[in-house]
Structures are given as C-alpha cells and as structure tokens.
Amino acid sequence: MTLTSLWVLAEPSNGSLSTASLELLSAARGLASNVAAITWGDASAAAGLAGEYGASTLYSVGDLGGALPGAPVASAIARLVETHGAPDAILIPTSYDGRDVAGRLSAKLNRTVLTNVTGLADNGGLETEHPIFGGTQSAFAHFTGEAPGIVVVRAKSFAAESAAGAPAAIVEAPTGELGASGAARVVASHVEERTGPQLEDAAVVVSGGRGLGSADKYSMIEELATLLKGAAGASRAIVDAGWVPYSRQVGQTGKTVKPTVYLACAISGATQHMVGMKGSKNIVAVNKDPDAPIFQIADLGIVGDVNTVLPALIEALRQRA
Amino acid sequence: MNVVVCAKQIPDPAAPQSLEASNNLNRSGKLILDEADTYGVEMALQLVDAAGSGEVTVVSMGSAADVAGLRNALAMGAAKAVIVSDDALRGADALTTAKVLAAAIGRLEPDLVLAATESSDGYTGTLPVQLAELLDLPSITFAKKVTVNGATISVERQTEAGYDEVSAPLPAVVTVTAGVVEPRYASFKGIMAAKSKPVEILSVADLGLSDVVAAGTGQEVTRVVAAEARQSGEKYVDDGDGAQKIVAFLESIKVI
Numbered sequence: 142m143t144l145t146s147l148w149v150l151a152e153p154s155n156g157s158l159s160t161a162s163l164e165l166l167s168a169a170r171g172l173a174s175n176v177a178a179i180t181w182g183d184a185s186a187a188a189g190l191a192g193e194y195g196a197s198t199l200y201s202v203g204d205l206g207g208a209l210p211g212a213p214v215a216s217a218i219a220r221l222v223e224t225h226g227a228p229d230a231i232l233i234p235t236s237y238d239g240r241d242v243a244g245r246l247s248a249k250l251n252r253t254v255l256t257n258v259t260g261l262a263d264n265g266g267l268e269t270e271h272p273i274f275g276g277t278q279s280a281f282a283h284f285t286g287e288a289p290g291i292v293v294v295r296a297k298s299f300a301a302e303s304a305a306g307a308p309a310a311i312v313e314a315p316t317g318e319l320g321a322s323g324a325a326r327v328v329a330s331h332v333e334e335r336t337g338p339q340l341e342d343a344a345v346v347v348s349g350g351r352g353l354g355s356a357d358k359y360s361m362i363e364e365l366a367t368l369l370k371g372a373a374g375a376s377r378a379i380v381d382a383g384w385v386p387y388s389r390q391v392g393q394t395g396k397t398v399k400p401t402v403y404l405a406c407a408i409s410g411a412t413q414h415m416v417g418m419k420g421s422k423n424i425v426a427v428n429k430d431p432d433a434p435i436f437q438i439a440d441l442g443i444v445g446d447v448n449t450v451l452p453a454l455i456e457a458l459r460q461r462a
Numbered sequence: 463m464n465v466v467v468c469a470k471q472i473p474d475p476a477a478p479q480s481l482e483a484s485n486n487l488n489r490s491g492k493l494i495l496d497e498a499d500t501y502g503v504e505m506a507l508q509l510v511d512a513a514g515s516g517e518v519t520v521v522s523m524g525s526a527a528d529v530a531g532l533r534n535a536l537a538m539g540a541a542k543a544v545i546v547s548d549d550a551l552r553g554a555d556a557l558t559t560a561k562v563l564a565a566a567i568g569r570l571e572p573d574l575v576l577a578a579t580e581s582s583d584g585y586t587g588t589l590p591v592q593l594a595e596l597l598d599l600p601s602i603t604f605a606k607k608v609t610v611n612g613a614t615i616s617v618e619r620q621t622e623a624g625y626d627e628v629s630a631p632l633p634a635v636v637t638v639t640a641g642v643v644e645p646r647y648a649s650f651k652g653i654m655a656a657k658s659k660p661v662e663i664l665s666v667a668d669l670g671l672s673d674v675v676a677a678g679t680g681q682e683v684t685r686v687v688a689a690e691a692r693q694s695g696e697k698y699v700d701d702g703d704g705a706q707k708i709v710a711f712l713e714s715i716k717v718i
C-alpha cells in the first residue's frame with residue numbers, strides 16, 4: 142500500500158452527512174489507514190457518523206454565518222494542509238458545494254483537480270477512473286505533482302458501508318481571512334415539496350423523456366414513482382424544456398443512479414443519459430421506436446406508446462396496492 | 463455594466479468523438495460555440511440591456527485557427543472577443559486554463575464574469591470557481607435566475623432540495639445552468655456586424671504566463687480502455703399486454 146492518508150469532504154445534509162460523503166469515507170478507509178473527514182455546521186452531530194464510516198478525526202470548520210461553503214471551507218482545508226501536512230489526496234463528492242470547494246482549494250493550493258471520478262485504486266499511488274464518451278470507455282489517470290491530489294468523485298461510485306467505528310475526534314479547523322472571495326451570502330432557502338426517497342437513494346427510479354409529449358404527462362411518471370415507492374427522474378431534454386427541475390436530471394451532466402430497477406419511459410437512450418443509469422441492477426424501457434438505443438441495455442423492453450402502456454401500468458399497480 | 467462571458471469552441475458533441483495518441487480530446491475537426499455558453503451570452507446581453515450601458519466581452523482559450531464559434535457570440539450581440547491561443551496550452555488542465563483566463567479577464571476589469579456550470583466536451587466543472595479564487599472574487603454557481611441591483615447581484619441557486627437566494631457584491635463570478643434564458647438567434651444584421659467586431663488573439667507570453675504554463679498540469683492519463691458493455695434482455699411489442707409484462711418483471715425481481 143502506497144497511500145497513507147486521505148481526507149474526505151463530509152457534506153452536511155439534513156442534520157446528517159450526505160450519502161455521497163459516506164460512500165467516500167467507505168472507499169477511503171479501504172485505501173489508506175489514516176482517514177480524516179472535514180465538515181461544517183454542527184460537527185458534534187456528524188462525529189458519530191463520520192467515525193462509524195471510518196474517519197478517526199473530524200475537522201470542523203464550524204458555522205459559516207450564511208456564507209456559501211466554497212470559499213470558507215476551502216480556506217480552512219488549505220490551512221489544515223499548512224498546519225498538519227498534506228494527505229495523499231482529498232476526496233470531494235460531486236455536488237453543488239463540493240465542486241465549489243474543490244475549485245477554490247485547487248487554486249489556493251495550486252494543485253490540479255481530477256473530476257468525474259467513478260473509481261479509485263492504489264496503483265503505486267492513487268489512480269482515478271473516469272468514464273468518457275458517454276461511459277463507453279474508461280480513462281485512468283494519476284497525479285504527477287506534489288500532494289495533496291484533489292479528487293471529485295461522482296455519487297454512487299462506491300457503496301456506503303458502516304465500519305462500526307468509534308466517533309471521530311473533533312478538531313477545530315478555522316477559516317483564514319477571506320476578503321471579497323467569501324462575500325456570497327445565502328439570504329433565503331426554498332425547499333420544494335418532495336415525498337418519497339431521494340433520486341440517488343431510491344431502489345426504484347422512474348424517468349421520463351421528451352417522448353412524453355408535454356409537461357403535464359410527467360404526472361404519470363410521478364404517480365408511477367409513488368406507487369413503486371421510488372423517485373422520479375428525467376432526461377435532459379425535458380429539464381432543458383423546463384418541465385422538471387434540474388435536480389431530477391439523470392446522466393452525464395446530471396445524477397448517477399444505481400437503483401434495483403430503472404424504468405425509462407419515452408427516453409431514447411443517448412450515451413450522455415445512459416452513463417448516468419447503466420449501472421442500475423435492472424433496466425426496463427418503454428419506447429415506441431423499436432430501434433431506440435435504450436433497448437440495447439434494457440433487461441425488459443416494451444415497444445409501445447407511453448400513453449397506453451403507462452396508464453395501464455398505473456392501473457395494475459393501483460389494484461395491487 | 464461590463465460583463466465578461468467565458469466561452470469555449472468545442473467539437474460538435476453530436477459527432478463521434480475520439481482521443482489523440484496523447485489522450486487529449488481530438489479537436490482537429492470543425493469547432494462550434496459550446497451550446498452551454500450561449501446561455502451565459504444571452505444572460506449577459508440581457509443584464510447589460512437592463513443596466514442601460516456597458517458591453518459584453520467574450521473570453522476564450524483554445525485554437526484560434528477558426529473563430530466561427532466566437533463570431534456566433536458576437537452575432538448574438540457581444541461587442542468583442544478575446545481568445546488566448548498557444549500550442550503550449552495543449553492538454554492544459556482546468557487550473558491552468560483558469561490561470562490563463564484570469565490573466566485575460568483581469569485586464570478587462572469587468573463588473574461581472576459569467577460562465578456555464580461546465581463545458582460540454584471536458585465537463586470538469588471547476589474552472590469558474592478556480593477563476594473566481596484567482597481573481598479574488600465571490601462566486602455563485604448553478605444560477606437559475608440572475609438579477610443585478612446596483613452593485614449587488616442576486617441569484618436563485620439550484621440546490622438539492624430546491625433553490626437558495628444568494629447575493630454577492632459585484633464584481634463576482636456566476637455560473638448559469640442550461641435553460642436559464644432562451645438564447646436568441648443571431649439576426650442577419652447581427653451576423654453581418656459580427657464580421658467587423660474585434661477578435662483579439664493573445665499568446666501565453668502576451669499574458670506573462672510562459673513559466674506558469676511550462677510548469678505542467680500535475681495530472682496524466684495513463685490508459686484508456688473500453689468499458690464493459692451491458693447486454694440487452696427481452697423485447698416485446700406491446701399488444702395491450704405491455705403493462706402486464708412490466709408487472710411480471712417487477713415481481714420476478716421482487717420490487718413488488
């Protein structure tokens with residue numbers, strides 16, 4: 142083993158840590174003996190979970206006073222590197238704030254960033270795997286400069302598995318002087334109403350595409366997701382068209398999902414969509430075009446019209462409920 | 463208000479893509495303006511319009527052999543373009559690119575820098591924030607709505623749960639998602655006007671960055687392999703029994 146120390150950005154999420162952070166802690170402890178986590182907000186609430194998943198230390202940036210996390214958290218990490226020495230690499234989840242932290246930190250430390258990572262290995266140093274060309278090929282890369290490497294990892298690349306570790310020891314990690322760079326403030330938060338599981342965590346994902354024909358037809362997708370206790374997703378075509386919010390988008394520029402079953406309705410199966418869902422255990426596709434590329438990866442393909450197949454499916458599932 | 467929009471000329475994403483022997487993306491074919499950047503250009507034009515004065519400058523890095531993509535942004539209404547083009551920049555990583563763009567943008571002293579959340583060909587997704595850090599500016603990423611009020615920018619920023627209202631003093635860096643605004647089509651008049659608008663071509667040396675670029679990127683692709691293909695299963699033409707087939711499948715995998 143050539144890696145000794147890895148740090149993981151552990152993002153707060155609903156009073157806990159995000160699933161993607163736990164996935165990274167699980168991966169990190171398999172690669173290095175020394176794993177530390179970095180969080181902000183309420184560290185005492187996070188120390189148990191961070192420890193359980195393998196971190197011995199939890200660096201706490203503390204309350205951000207309404208600032209967007211990118212600048213203050215990157216500043217705190219840069220100071221930790223100065224005072225505690227650099228780990229081999231810092232693993233950061235691909236998320237809105239994770240990417241901000243990675244970008245800021247890269248410029249502060251003058252270190253390159255490897256992003257869109259879906260695999261990590263110790264191959265005489267940290268080796269990263271990146272799906273390219275819609276996931277048809279994998280590129281492998283490594284750092285050639287000074288530590289720490291900064292790695293931004295896509296969600297669902299690793300399983301989140303508890304190591305039953307003891308709570309992590311909390312160490313304060315104050316931010317440095319930020320100046321103008323830290324001046325962005327969150328004035329208000331709006332939470333869209335949501336029922337059922339998160340897209341990335343759901344065992345069933347039902348996604349709709351442009352072939353639905355109009356925004357109101359998406360209600361069929363939502364109803365199916367509810368009946369199957371799953372989450373509703375979307376292709377980029379209908380996100381760009383404004384039918385559903387970006388947070389529903391599956392694919393290269395959206396989320397990666399790996400549910401037990403993925404139901405693709407009226408989605409053609411562009412490589413950029415498939416890279417986000419082809420890791421699903423089972424794939425069912427409904428499309429009226431028998432040559433739609435999505436059928437090439439579907440375990441069950443129904444060549445048919447969503448306007449007849451989906452209402453019938455909804456009816457059949459309702460009767461079972 | 464003067465706005466800089468970071469824009470990139472990329473190989474058409476709809477065309478098949480390949481790697482060079484160096485493992486860099488093959489960009490030898492025709493390049494087009496990244497569609498992801500058209501939203502930033504449109505947003506910038508609208509903000510300058512609303513402010514009543516100022517102009518939009520497009521800043522880019524890459525091959526300047528053909529600048530049709532940048533002319534496209536000029537045809538939409540941007541006043542001028544600056545492109546840093548240099549063989550030394552082949553294979554540059556996002557941080558090197560950010561250093562180059564920071565130097566090119568710093569000279570312009572803009573009130574606002576707009577960029578896409580990520581490019582369509584490289585999609586590293588960190589460049590705008592690296593740029594903000596190098597320019598010592600606040601940044602707000604994933605904007606779905608942008609308004610400027612005096613010296614303050616207010617943004618609705620996409621979040622996991624919905625959106626946040628975020629504000630920052632100008633100058634600032636903001637990244638916009640696709641679909642925030644409807645990019646205009648260039649008018650015939652716009653296309654004609656674009657032909658005579660200035661496109662400044664700079665080298666790394668012009669920006670005093672030769673040493674920075676020569677230092678290399680600190681990352682290397684070691685190999686590229688074909689990913690395992692997924693096999694297809696059964697396919698049926700719906701005869702009114704499609705829904706039942708799906709129910710039976712979901713039962714067989716114990717989802718219901």
Ligand SMILES: Cc1cc2nc3c(=O)[nH]c(=O)nc-3n(C[C@H](O)[C@H](O)[C@H](O)COP(=O)(O)OP(=O)(O)OC[C@H]3O[C@@H](n4cnc5c(N)ncnc54)[C@H](O)[C@@H]3O)c2cc1C
Nearest residue numbers: 350351352376377378392393394395407409411414429447
């Ligand atoms: C850089 C880049 C990044 C991208 N990132 C993503 C991404 O993250 N996620 C993503 O999804 N896309 C992404 N795309 C876009 C992608 O290339 C496709 O354009 C998009 O996925 C198409 O969405 P769609 O399948 O809904 O629409 P279409 O391709 O238009 O397909 C619609 C399908 O519906 C079928 N259909 C029509 N009517 C019916 C009916 N009545 N019943 C049943 N079937 C019907 C049609 O046969 C067709 O197959 C990206 C593209 C680029 C260039």
